[in-house]
Amino acid sequence: MARRLWITALIVPPLAFVALFVVYPIISAFAYAFFQWHGLARGEFVGFANFYRVLFTQPYADWTVNAFTHNVLVFFALMVLQNGVGFLLAYCLWRELPGAAFHRIAVFLPVVLSTIIVGFLWKLFLHPLFGVVNISLRGTGLGGLAQPWLGQDTTALWALIIANAWHMVGFPTLVFLAGMQRIPGEILDAVRMETESEWVKISKVVWPLVAPSATVVFTLLFVGSFNWFELPYIMAGVDGSPHKATDVLGLYFYRTAFGDQSGSGQDFGAGSALAVLIFLFIAIVAGFITFRLRAREIQI
C-alpha cells in the first residue's frame, strides 16, 4: 500500500503538469478552431467556418498558399544545403584526420547560438550599403553582384535559407557522424577489400547504414521547416517583407492570431484554424516520413 502511494507520488505531479500544459492546450487548440472569437472572448460555435475562411476565401486563401509554398521550398532547399552538406561534412570528419576535433567543435558552434543573434548578424551582413557581403563583393571587383539581398523578392527567401543553413548545419553533421561511428569496423574492412571507389563505399555501404540518423534529421528538418518563425521574424519582419516574398506559415499564423505590425487584424478564430491545419499537416507527413524511412533502416 505504501509502495502504491509512493509510485503515485512520483508519477502524478509530472503527469498532471503535462496534462494541464501540453495535452489540454493541444486539445483546446482543436476545439477553439470551431468557434467564433470576439477578441479574447469565445463566441458561438461555427463549425468549419474558420477553416473555410482561411482555405477558400480571399485574401486568406492566397496568403495561405503563398506561405505554404515558401515552406515547401525552404524544406527542400535545406534538405540539400543543411542535411546534404551535413552528410558530406560528417563523412569528412569521420576520417579523423589531424584537426578533426577542432573542426567538429567549429561546425557545431553556431548551433548553440540563439536564432535571434544569428538573424540580426546576417541582417547586418546583408545590408545593401554597409553589409560585409556587398562590401566584399565591391572590394573584389564583383560590385555588379552586390544587391539588396533582403530587399528584393527574388533573393530574400534564399538569403534566409542560407542563414538558416549556416546556423544549423552542425546538427545533421554530428548526428550523421555519430551514425557513421557506429558502423562496425569489420564491415568497413570487408568493403575495403572489395572496392577502392569512394562513391561505391558511400552509396552502397555508408548511406544505407546511417539510415537511422537520416530518419531523425529528415523528420526534424521537416517539422522545423514548417514551424519556421524566429529567423524570418527577425530578418524579414512579421509581414514577410518584401511583398510577402518571405512569408511562411509561422509568420502568417502569428499575424493572423496576434495582429500584424500595426497590431490590427487579430483573429483567434482564423488563427486557431490555421494552427490546426499546420499541426495536422506536420503530424501526418512527419508520421509518414518516419514510417517510410524506418522501413529502410537495416539492423546491424
Next chain:
Amino acid sequence: MSAATESYYDRRGLLQTLGRDGLIQIILILNTIVMLGPLVIMFFAAFKTNAQIFQSPFSIPDFSNVANIVKIWTETNFLRYLINSAIVTGSSIVLILTLGTMAAYGIARYNFRGSGFVLMFFVAGLTLPLKLAIIPLFILMRDLGILNTQLSLVIIYVAMGLPTTVFIMTGFIRTLPNELEDAARMDGASEPRIMWSVMLPLVRPAMVIAGIQNVVPIWNDFFFPLIFIQKDALKTLPQGLTTFMGEYTTDWGVLFAGLLLSSAPVIIVYIVLSRQFINGMTAGAVK
C-alpha cells in the same frame, strides 16, 4: 612532355593531385572558415567605429576601444535581461530535472499496470510543436493570471522539456542494475530512501545530458517571451536584444557589441564543455 602539349585528358584530377585526405582537409578547413568567419567579424566589429566597420570590416581592431561595449552595458537593460534569462532558465531546468526524474524513476523501476501507457503519454509530446497551441496557452495563462510574469515562461519550458527528459531518463534508469536496490531493500531501507541515496547518484550522467538538451533551447527561446512578456523589466536576453537592436539602428559598432555580449555566455560555456554540449544536444537524435 612539355606543359604546352599537355592535353585536358592528361591532367590529373583534383582528387589525384591532392589525395583523398588532402581534399577532405580542404573541405573541412573551408567549412570552418565559413562557420567561424562571421563570428570573428562580429567580434572585431564590436570594437570598431561605424567608419572602420564600413571601410575595413576584416581588419583587426584596437581592442582597447571598448566604447561600444560600455554603451551596451550602461545605456541598455542588458544586465537585467541577462539576469532574467538566468532566472527563467535556471528554475526551468531544476523543475524539469526534478519532475522528469520522478516520472522516469517511477516508470522505469516499478512494474505497475499502465506504466507503458504513462510513458506513451509523456513521449507523445516529443515532436509535437507546442508553438501551435499558443492561443490556448495564452488564454490559459491569462485565466491563471500569470501573463507578464516569469512563471508563465517557466511553466511552458517545463512542459516543453518534460517529454524528452522523461524519454532519456527512463531509458537510462532502466539500464541500472537491480542488485544495489535489492540489497538496500533487504536492509530495510524505505523506497524514497533507496531512490534518494542509492539510485539518484547513479543517474547523474543522464541528468547532465537531459539538462544540456533543455538548457540551450530555453536560454535561446524567443517565441514564448514574445507572446507572454510585455514588461521591459521582465524580458529575457533574446527578447531584450530585439529591443536595443531597434534603438541603435545607425550605430553599428553598438549593434555588434550587443550581439557579441549576448552570444558570449553561450559561446564561452560551449567552448569549455563542447563534448557535453554535442552529446546533450544530439542525445534525442542519436540512438
